[in-house]
Amino acid sequence: xxxxxxxxxxxxxxxxxxxxxxxxxxxxxxxxxxxxxxxxxxxxxxxxxxxxxxxxxxxxxxxxxxxxxxxxxxxxxxxxxxxxxxxxxxxxxxxxxxxxxxxxxxxxxxxxxxxxxxxxxxxxxxxxxxxxxxxxxxxxxxxxxxxxxxxxxxxxxxxxxxxxxxxxxxxxxxxxxxxxxxxxxxxxxxxxxxxxxxxxxxxxxxxxxxxxxxxxxxxxxxxxxxxxxxxxxxxxxxxxxxxxxxxxxxxxxxxxxxxxxxxxxxxxxxxxxxxxxxxxxxxxxxxxxxxxxxxxxxxxxxxxxxxxxxxxxxxxxxxxxxxxxxxxxxxxxxxxxxxxxxxxxxxxxxxxxxxxxxxxxxxxxxxxxxxxxxxxxxxxxxxxxxxxxxxxxxxxxx
Numbered sequence: 210x211x212x213x214x215x216x217x218x219x220x221x222x223x224x225x226x227x228x229x230x231x232x233x234x235x236x237x238x239x240x241x242x243x244x245x246x247x248x249x250x251x252x253x254x255x256x257x258x259x260x261x262x263x264x265x266x267x268x269x270x271x272x273x274x275x276x277x278x279x280x281x282x283x284x285x286x287x288x289x290x291x292x293x294x295x296x297x298x299x300x301x302x303x304x305x306x307x308x309x310x311x312x313x314x315x316x317x318x319x320x321x322x323x324x325x326x327x328x329x330x331x332x333x334x335x336x337x338x339x340x341x342x343x344x345x346x347x348x349x350x351x352x353x354x355x356x357x358x359x360x361x362x363x364x365x366x367x368x369x370x371x372x373x374x375x376x377x378x379x380x381x382x383x384x385x386x387x388x389x390x391x392x393x394x395x396x397x398x399x400x401x402x403x404x405x406x407x408x409x410x411x412x413x414x415x416x417x418x419x420x421x422x423x424x425x426x427x428x429x430x431x432x433x434x435x436x437x438x439x440x441x442x443x444x445x446x447x448x449x450x451x452x453x454x455x456x457x458x459x460x461x462x463x464x465x466x467x468x469x470x471x472x473x474x475x476x477x478x479x480x481x482x483x484x485x486x487x488x489x490x491x492x493x494x495x496x497x498x499x500x501x502x503x504x505x506x507x508x509x510x511x512x513x514x515x516x517x518x519x520x521x522x523x524x525x526x527x528x529x530x531x532x533x534x535x536x537x538x539x540x541x542x543x544x545x546x547x548x549x550x551x552x553x554x555x556x557x558x559x560x561x562x563x564x565x566x567x568x569x570x571x572x573x574x575x576x577x578x579x580x581x582x583x584x585x586x587x588x589x590x591x592x593x594x595x596x597x598x599x600x601x602x603x604x605x606x607x
Contacts, residue, residue: 216275223271227263234259254313255306262299269296294355301351305344312336330404334421337405338398341423393440394423403443403450408458408517410449412436415517431521451517459493460520462510462527466535470508470542472498475531479510482530488523490515492588505544 235256239249269292272285316336319329397403398421407418409428416430426443428436442448451458476496483489493513500507510527514520535542 216272219271219275220268223267224264227267228260231256231260231263254310255303258299258303258306262296262303265292265295265299268292290358293358297351297354297358301347305347308343308347309340312340330406331401334404335398338394338421338423342395345423389441391423391440393444394421397421397426397440397443401453403448403453407453408451410451411438411442411446415521417517457490457492457513457515458517458520459511459513460524462512462524462531463499464508464510464528464531464535465505465544466508467542467545468501468504468506470506470535470539472496472508474539475508475534478534479512479527479531482527483512483523486523486526488514488519488526490519504546 238256269289272288272292316333319332403409403418403421403426405418405421409416409418411428414428414430414434414436416428416436418426419429419435420427422440424440426438426440428438430436479496480494483494490513493511495511497509497511498506499509510531512520512523512527514523
């Protein structure tokens, strides 16, 4: 009993000394953290893991070098083995917390709450996936090291290793889908195909990447639903990424109207609408006739916005405003079906009315910017060079 008391007293004393030293280090780290972000992260995230690891180490040293237990005592061996297992677990916890601190410190340099955050979102995606992977590796290594402390595991024969190899092959075949998703997650992280907060269109749904793991991707749809897809989906199926290069995007609003619609007046109304709303980013405001078949013409309004959310609201605003404008100011341009009753001879009952003041046709050099997508403005010229090429574009203008 006296030997037990001596060992217990030594262990408690060592634990108390370790707790005091850890508390002193913690207070120093918090004081230094006022000037350094790394020290603040260490004080907040690694304090508990460091405290437990230091306490276990102190207790292990106290029991190992204490004279209370006999060297060959089975209780001493059992206690030391339990402390070794606890030390392995707490060390893994401390290493994982230090990795998380290092990753959080690195992420703090890249802000995602700014308009141009494409690079920051890319780094954040890679770091988050690497964090999950490193923690998984630490857990596997911890389990492996823990098992190796048992003599029975170290004494496994060659026959068992052979059977384990067969089991490993079977398990690899069974986990082929899981491994494929893990490799796809790493490919997404480093290929820059998709990042956190990217706006995408998948399975006919429009949303943003909310979470990206090694096995699945969570897409937050615009109506707050969640679409969960395996990571292999984004490496094997085409999808739309609206913010891969920048957040600014273009959107359309189409109208089927009668041939009598005054296109130029509608174009001017679209320009007035865009200039009066903060949803428009000032880049593209174009109205064109894209089709003229079936007794109607198709008018397309092309507008731009700084991000996908603003573009959605702007497209809805354009549809609502121009539909009301046509109804109130140009009712003759509403879609209609014409039927001619009677013979084919004579003057048709719907002759075109000659305007009192015919509109003057503008020369090609004076075509308004609102009528040209690939030209007429700096943004249009840049778009033309992208789709045509600099040399061909210059030759065509000669």
